[in-house]
Amino acid sequence: MSKLPDIKTNFPEWYQEIVYKAGLADQAPVRGSIVILPYGNTIWEKIKSYLDSRIKATGHQNAIFPLFIPESFLKKEAEHVEGFAPELAVVTHAGGKQLEEPLVVRPTSETMIHFMFAKWIKSYRDLPLKINQWANVVRWEKRPRAFLRTTEFFWQEGHTAHATKQEALEETLQMLQEYITLAQDYLAIPVIKGRKSKSEQFAGAEATYTFEAFLMDGKALQMGTSHLLSQSFAKSFDMKYQDQKGVMQYPYLTSWGVTTRLVGALIGSHGDEHGLILPPRIAPIQIVIIPILRKDSKEKVIAHVKDLQQKLQSVGLLVHIDVDEHQSPGAKFYEWELKGVPIRIEVGPRDMEQGVVVAVSRINRDKQVVNVDELAKKLPVMLETIQSQLFERAQKRYQQMWHKVEKLANFANTLEKENGIYQTGWCESVACETKLKKHSATIRCVLDSKEFKQCFACDQSSAFDVIIGKSY
Amino acid sequence: MSKLPDIKTNFPEWYQEIVYKAGLADQAPVRGSIVILPYGNTIWEKIKSYLDSRIKATGHQNAIFPLFIPESFLKKEAEHVEGFAPELAVVTHAGGKQLEEPLVVRPTSETMIHFMFAKWIKSYRDLPLKINQWANVVRWEKRPRAFLRTTEFFWQEGHTAHATKQEALEETLQMLQEYITLAQDYLAIPVIKGRKSKSEQFAGAEATYTFEAFLMDGKALQMGTSHLLSQSFAKSFDMKYQDQKGVMQYPYLTSWGVTTRLVGALIGSHGDEHGLILPPRIAPIQIVIIPILRKDSKEKVIAHVKDLQQKLQSVGLLVHIDVDEHQSPGAKFYEWELKGVPIRIEVGPRDMEQGVVVAVSRINRDKQVVNVDELAKKLPVMLETIQSQLFERAQKRYQQMWHKVEKLANFANTLEKENGIYQTGWCESVACETKLKKHSATIRCVLDSKEFKQCFACDQSSAFDVIIGKSY
Numbered sequence: 013m014s015k016l017p018d019i020k021t022n023f024p025e026w027y028q029e030i031v032y033k034a035g036l037a038d039q040a041p042v043r044g045s046i047v048i049l050p051y052g053n054t055i056w057e058k059i060k061s062y063l064d065s066r067i068k069a070t071g072h073q074n075a076i077f078p079l080f081i082p083e084s085f086l087k088k089e090a091e092h093v094e095g096f097a098p099e100l101a102v103v104t105h106a107g108g109k110q111l112e113e114p115l116v117v118r119p120t121s122e123t124m125i126h127f128m129f130a131k132w133i134k135s136y137r138d139l140p141l142k143i144n145q146w147a148n149v150v151r152w153e154k155r156p157r158a159f160l161r162t163t164e165f166f167w168q169e170g171h172t173a174h175a176t177k178q179e180a181l182e183e184t185l186q187m188l189q190e191y192i193t194l195a196q197d198y199l200a201i202p203v204i205k206g207r208k209s210k211s212e213q214f215a216g217a218e219a220t221y222t223f224e225a226f227l228m229d230g231k232a233l234q235m236g237t238s239h240l241l242s243q244s245f246a247k248s249f250d251m252k253y254q255d256q257k258g259v260m261q262y263p264y265l266t267s268w269g270v271t272t273r274l275v276g277a278l279i280g281s282h283g284d285e286h287g288l289i290l291p292p293r294i295a296p297i298q299i300v301i302i303p304i305l306r307k308d309s310k311e312k313v314i315a316h317v318k319d320l321q322q323k324l325q326s327v328g329l330l331v332h333i334d335v336d337e338h339q340s341p342g343a344k345f346y347e348w349e350l351k352g353v354p355i356r357i358e359v360g361p362r363d364m365e366q367g368v369v370v371a372v373s374r375i376n377r378d379k380q381v382v383n384v385d386e387l388a389k390k391l392p393v394m395l396e397t398i399q400s401q402l403f404e405r406a407q408k409r410y411q412q413m414w415h416k417v418e419k420l421a422n423f424a425n426t427l428e429k430e431n432g433i434y435q436t437g438w439c440e441s442v443a444c445e446t447k448l449k450k451h452s453a454t455i456r457c458v459l460d461s462k463e464f465k466q467c468f469a470c471d472q473s474s475a476f477d478v479i480i481g482k483s484y
Numbered sequence: 485m486s487k488l489p490d491i492k493t494n495f496p497e498w499y500q501e502i503v504y505k506a507g508l509a510d511q512a513p514v515r516g517s518i519v520i521l522p523y524g525n526t527i528w529e530k531i532k533s534y535l536d537s538r539i540k541a542t543g544h545q546n547a548i549f550p551l552f553i554p555e556s557f558l559k560k561e562a563e564h565v566e567g568f569a570p571e572l573a574v575v576t577h578a579g580g581k582q583l584e585e586p587l588v589v590r591p592t593s594e595t596m597i598h599f600m601f602a603k604w605i606k607s608y609r610d611l612p613l614k615i616n617q618w619a620n621v622v623r624w625e626k627r628p629r630a631f632l633r634t635t636e637f638f639w640q641e642g643h644t645a646h647a648t649k650q651e652a653l654e655e656t657l658q659m660l661q662e663y664i665t666l667a668q669d670y671l672a673i674p675v676i677k678g679r680k681s682k683s684e685q686f687a688g689a690e691a692t693y694t695f696e697a698f699l700m701d702g703k704a705l706q707m708g709t710s711h712l713l714s715q716s717f718a719k720s721f722d723m724k725y726q727d728q729k730g731v732m733q734y735p736y737l738t739s740w741g742v743t744t745r746l747v748g749a750l751i752g753s754h755g756d757e758h759g760l761i762l763p764p765r766i767a768p769i770q771i772v773i774i775p776i777l778r779k780d781s782k783e784k785v786i787a788h789v790k791d792l793q794q795k796l797q798s799v800g801l802l803v804h805i806d807v808d809e810h811q812s813p814g815a816k817f818y819e820w821e822l823k824g825v826p827i828r829i830e831v832g833p834r835d836m837e838q839g840v841v842v843a844v845s846r847i848n849r850d851k852q853v854v855n856v857d858e859l860a861k862k863l864p865v866m867l868e869t870i871q872s873q874l875f876e877r878a879q880k881r882y883q884q885m886w887h888k889v890e891k892l893a894n895f896a897n898t899l900e901k902e903n904g905i906y907q908t909g910w911c912e913s914v915a916c917e918t919k920l921k922k923h924s925a926t927i928r929c930v931l932d933s934k935e936f937k938q939c940f941a942c943d944q945s946s947a948f949d950v951i952i953g954k955s956y
Contacts, residue, residue: 038600041557042550042587047600050545050615057546073522074529078514079589079620079636080573085513098580101552103589106573107624115514117551117575117589128510128519137810143522148551148620152579164551338609 016350019285023229030279031158034288034351044156044163048272051351052159054296055275056166060146062198063168063270066190072142072170077124079148080115085123088248092122095215099151101163117150122216122245122267125171130251133173133263138253140183141173141263159276160233160484167271173246173263175255180264181240187268188221188238195235199274200291200402201225201281202410203235204433204479206457209445214267218242224456224479227280230413230431232456232481235277236270282402288352289374291402292395298330299391300353301369302344304360305337316364320357320387327388329395349374354398355391375401420447420468427451431482437464437474444469448480456481488822491757495701502751503630506760506823516628516635520744523823524631526768527747528638532618534670535640535742538662544614544642549596551620552587557595560720564594567687571623573635589622594688594717594739597643602723605645605735610725612655613645613735631748632705632956639743645718645735647727652736653712659740660693660710667707671746672763672874673697673753674882675707676905676951678929681917686739690714696928696951699752702885702903704928704953707749708742754874760824761846763874764867770802771863772825774816776832777809788836792829792859799860801867821846826870827863847873892919892940899923903954909936909946916941920952928953 016033017025031037036052048056064074080103086093096119103115118124125143133141146168153161170187174180188205195201203223207213213220217239225233245251246262255261282289292298301321303313314335321331332353334344341358348356358370367384371391375398382390413432417423420436427434428451438444438455445455447469459477467474488505489497503509508524520528536546552575558565568591575587590596597615605613618640625633642659646652660677667673675695679685685692689711697705717723718734727733754761764770773793775785786807793803804825806816813830820828830842839856843863847870854862885904889895892908899906900923910916910927917927919941931949939946 038603040550040596041554041599042552045550045552047550048548050547053546053548056548074525075522076520076525076528076638078512078517078519079622080514080517082513100580101575101578101587103573104576105586107626108570108572114577115573124512127513131510150551154579166548 016285016287019228019283023227026283027280028158030283030288030350036275036279037158042163044153046158046162051296052275055278055290055294056272058294058296059194059198059274060168063190063194064146066194067144067168067170070186070190072144072172074144074146076147077121077128077145079118081118081121081124083114083116085127086116088123089216089245091244092216096120096151099153101150101152118147119149119151120267120269121145121147121149121169122171122241123249126245126249126251126265129171129173129263129265130249133251133253135253136175136255139173139175139263140179142170142183143172144168144170157276157484159279160273162272165271165273167269169267169269172266173251174266175261175263177240177242177264180242180266184219184221184238184240184266184268187266188223191236191238191268191270192223194270195223195225195274195277196403198291198293199278199281200293200399200406201235201277202403202407204457204459206459206479208237209440209455209458209478211442211445212454214239216241216244218244222457224481225277225281226410226413226433226481227277227484228283228409229280230433230481232433232479232483233273233277233280234456234483235274236268238268239266241265241267281406283352287350289402290352290354292354292399295352295354296330297332297351297353298395299324299332299355299357300348301331301333301357301359302341302348303333303335304341304358305335306361309361309364313359313361313364317359320359320369320384323388324391327392329391354395373398375405416463418464418466418468424451427453427480434480435459435463435477436468436480437462437466438476438478439467439470439472440475441467441470441472453480453482455479456483488757488759491700491755495699498755499752500630502755502760502822508747508751509630514635516625518630518634523768524747527750527762527766528744530766530768531666531670531746532640535662535666536618538666539616539640539642542658542662544616544644546616546618548619549593549600549617551590553590553593553596555586555588557599558588560595561688561717564688564717568592568623571625573622573624590619591621591623592739592741593617593619593621593641594643594713595721598717598721598723598737601643601645601735601737602721605723605725607725608647608727611645611647611735612651614642614655615644616640616642629748629956631751632745634744637743637745639741641739641741644738645723646738647733647735649712649714649736652714652738656691656693656710656712656738656740659738660695663708663710663740663742664695666742667695667697667746667749668875670763670765671750671753672765672871672878673707673749674875674879676929676931678931678951680709681912681927681930681950683914683917684926686711686713688713688716690716694929696953697749697753698882698885698905698953699749699956700755700881701752702905702953704905704951704955705745705749705752706928706955707746708740710740711738713737713739753878754824759822761874762824762826764826764871767824767826768802769804769823769825770867771796771804771827771829772820773803773805773829773831774813774820775805775807776813776830777807778833781833781836785831785833785836789831792831792841792856795860796863799864801863826867845870847877888935890936890938890940895940896923899925899952906952907931907935907949908940908952909934909938910948910950911939911942911944912947913939913942913944925952925954927951928955
C-alpha cells in the first residue's frame with residue numbers, strides 16, 4: 013500500500029501508477045505496447061458497446077478490412093504518405109520468404125477502404141455509403157504512454173462517401189456530435205470542439221474537426237477527430253460514379269475515429285489523492301460491497317450481502333462483493349477507492365440486524381446510512397448524482413484554468429509556467445501559429461466564435477478565436 | 485442473375501460464388517485476405533456476442549495483448565516454433581529504422597500470454613487464472629479460401645492456468661462443450677468431437693480436442709480446438725507459483741479458440757441450388773418483406789408493410805423490407821434466396837385488403853397464407869421449425885456419408901473416390917496413420933468409443949475408433 017505520487021505536483025507519475033495499480037493495464041514486453049487488463053478492457057467494451065449502437069442507429073454498417081496494406085497504396089495520396097511514413101511498421105518477410113512488395117501494418121485504413129470503395133461505388137444509387145470498422149492500428153510512437161499514446165491501439169474508423177460536399181460535411185459534424193455526447197454524458201468529460209488549423213489537420217483532409225479535453229494537469233488531449241476528406245482521396249483512387257444525369261463524378265468522403273485513448277482521458281480527468289474515480293455510467297463495477305467478517309457471524313453476513321447483490325443486479329446495477337478473507341476491511345477500502353468504484357457499501361453484523369448499510373460516495377467520501385429496503389431505489393439516484401458531480405467538478409476545473417488573453421508578448425510567460433486553456437484571436441497565418449512553438453504550445457482548435465478582435469501574434473484582425481494549450 | 489455453379493458437382497465454385505454474390509465478403513488486394521462485408525460481419529458479430537456471453541458466464545475475463553511478439557518468444561517452446569515458423573509474417577522495420585529484434589505478427593498468443601502469466605501467477609491464490617482475448621491473427625496460408633483459410637483471420641483465444649491437471653482437463657472439455665453447443669444449437673451444424681492424433685495436435689500441447697464438421701461436399705472441416713497444454717509452456721516461460729505448503733509448482737495450462745472459419749462452416753453446411761440458407765438464430769435478417777408495388781397502391785402498401793415490420797420487430801424479429809423500385813419482385817426473390825434469408829413475406833395490394841400475407845420458407849419453399857394478426861405468433865414458430873429442419877437435414881447428410889469400414893485395403897478405393905465420414909479402428913501408431921496420406925486423407929479425430937476390434941492398417945488391436953476423412 014505504498015502512497016500514490018502527488019496528483020497536483022506530479023501528475024504524470026500519478027497517472028502512470030494509477031494505470032498499473034488500479035489494474036487497468038500492464039507493461040508489455042514490446043516497445044510502446046501495453047496489455048489491457050480486464051478492468052481497463054471492460055471500460056473499453058462499454059465505450060464500444062454504446063458507440064457501436066450509435067454508429068448503427070445513424071445508418072452505418074460494420075465491415076472488416078485487412079490489417080496489411082500494400083506500401084504502394086499509401087503512396088497514392090502524397091500528403092497522406094508524408095504524414096504517416098515516419099510512424100509505419102513494415103512486414104518485409106512472410107511465409108519464410110521476402111515479400112515482393114512490403115506490407116504496411118495499417119496506421120489508418122483510408123487507402124485500403126478507398127481502394128474498395130472505388131470498386132463498389134459505380135452509380136449515384138450506391139451513395140451514400142456508410143461503413144465503420146473496429147480494429148487495431150499501429151503507429152510507431154516516439155514517446156509512448158499507456159492508453160494516451162501506444163504503438164498499437166484500438167479504435168473505430170468510420171468511412172463514408174456522399175454525392176455532395178454539404179452532405180459529407182453534415183456527416184462529419186454529426187459524428188463529431190455523437191463523440192461529444194459520449195465524452196460528456198458517459199465519460200463525464202467536458203470538451204471543447206472546433207476545427208484543427210491547417211498544419212494540425214489529418215494528412216490528406218480538407219478539414220479536421222476535433223474535440224479536446226484538458227486533463228487534471230491542464231494539458232490538452234485530442235480525444236477524437238472527424239475529417240471532411242472531400243475529393244482528394246477519391247481522385248487518388250480513381251473513385252468515380254455516374255450521377256443521375258449520367259455524368260461521371262467523384263464522391264465526397266469523410267472519416268472519423270476515436271480510440272482507446274478515451275480510457276486515458278477518463279483516467280486523467282477524474283481522480284484524486286486516493287486514486288481513480290470512475291463515472292458510474294462507464295464503471296465496470298458501480299458498487300462494491302464490503303462485508304465486515306467476524307468469526308461468529310461470517311456466514312450469515314455473506315449470505316445477506318449475496319442476497320443484496322442479487323436484488324441490486326436485478327435492477328441493472330453492477331455490483332461486486334469483496335469476500336477476500338486475507339485482507340482487512342481497511343485494505344479493501346483503500347483498494348476499491350484506488351480503482352475508482354463510485355459507491356462502497358459496508359455491512360457488518362450489527363448493520364445486518366438493524367436492516368441498514370453504510371453507503372460511501374467515492375467522489376466526496378460522504379457516508380449515508382441507508383435502509384436495506386430502500387437500496388434499490390436510492391443507489392441509482394446516488395450514482396446519477398455522482399455522474400453529474402464528476403462532470404461539474406471537471407467543468408469547474410476548466411473555468412479555473414481558462415485564460416482569455418490578448419497578446420502573446422503579454423501571456424507567453426504565464427503560458428510557459430502554467431498549463432491551461434488559453435483563448436485568444438488568430439489571423440489564420442501559419443507564421444503566427446508557429447510562434448507558439450518556442451513556448452511548447454499549439455493551437456488546439458479553432459472555434460466558431462469571434463470574441464477577440466486582433467490576432468494574438470500580429471497586428472492583423474482575428475479571423476476566429478482559438479484555444480491554445482500544451483498537449484499530450 | 486447468372487446461374488450458380490452446380491452445388492453437387494462443383495461445390496468449391498458454388499462456395500466461392502456464394503461468398504461473393506451473397507455479399508458476405510469481397511476479395512482484398514492483399515494475398516490471402518478478404519474484406520468481410522456487413523452481411524458476413526453481422527453473422528460474425530452474432531457468433532461473438534453469443535460466445536462472449538458464455539465465456540464470461542463460465543468465469544473468464546477479456547483482456548487485450550499485443551499484436552507483435554518478439555521473435556525470441558516463439559523460440560522458447562521448441563515444438564511451438566517448429567509448428568508455426570513457416571507461416572509467420574515478420575515486421576523487420578518500424579519508425580523508419582530496422583528493428584534490433586524482428587517482431588512476429590501473432591499467429592496465436594500463447595508465448596505472449598504465458599510471458600505475462602509468469603509475471604502474474606505467484607501464489608496458489610492467483611489460480612485459476614482464466615483469460616480470453618478477441619483478436620486478429622496472421623498465418624501465411626499456402627491455399628487461402630474465403631473464411632475457411634485466410635492469411636489474417638479473427639478469433640477468440642482463451643488461455644487459462646490451473647493448480648491441477650484434472651482441473652485443466654475439465655476446463656479444456658468444458659470450453660469444447662460450449663463450442664459444440666454454439667455449433668449445433670445456433671449454427672445448426674452437427675459435429676463430431678474427439679481428440680486429435682499426436683501428429684495433428686497443436687504445436688506444444690499434451691492433448692488437442694477438436695470438433696469436426698463435414699461440409700456438403702463430404703469434406704471435413706476442423707471447426708475449433710481446445711488444448712490441454714499441461715506444463716510444457718509453463719516450464720519454457722518459468723511460470724512458477726507457491727502452493728499452499730510453500731512449495732514452488734508449475735501450473736497446468738489450457739488454450740482454446742474458434743475463428744471466422746465458423747462463418748465458412750455455416751456457408752458450407754447449409755445451402756442449395758438457389759444459394760445460402762441461414763439458420764434463423766444466426767441470420768442477420770430473419771424475415772424479408774417484399775411488397776408488390778403497383779402505381780395506384782404503392783404508398784398504401786409501403787405504409788402497411790412498415791407497420792408490419794414494426795410489429796414484428798417489437799417481438800424481437802429481425803425484419804428487412806425491400807422497397808427498391810428498380811428491381812422486379814422476381815429479381816428480389818432470387819436475391820434474398822441467394823442470401824439465405826429464412827422467411828420471405830410477400831404482400832400485394834389484394835393481400836393487404838384481405839388482411840393476409842404469403843410467407844415462404846427458404847428451406848423447402850413451402851408457401852403459407854398467414855393472417856396478419858397471427859404473424860407475430862406464427863413467424864417465431866416457423867423460424868424455430870426452420871432452425872430444426874436445417875440441423876436435421878445436415879444430420880441426415882452425415883448418416884448418408886457415414887461409412888463404417890474395417891481394413892484400409894478394402895476401403896481405400898471408396899475413400900479416394902467418395903468424400904465422407906469413415907469410421908474405423910486404430911492402433912494409435914504413426915506408421916498406420918501415415919498410410920492415409922497417399923489417399924489424401926487424415927485421421928480427423930480419435931473417438932471415445934471402441935466399436936472396431938482391429939486397426940485399419942495393421943494386425944494390432946484397435947485402441948480407439950477414429951474418424952477418417954479428407955479435409956479443408
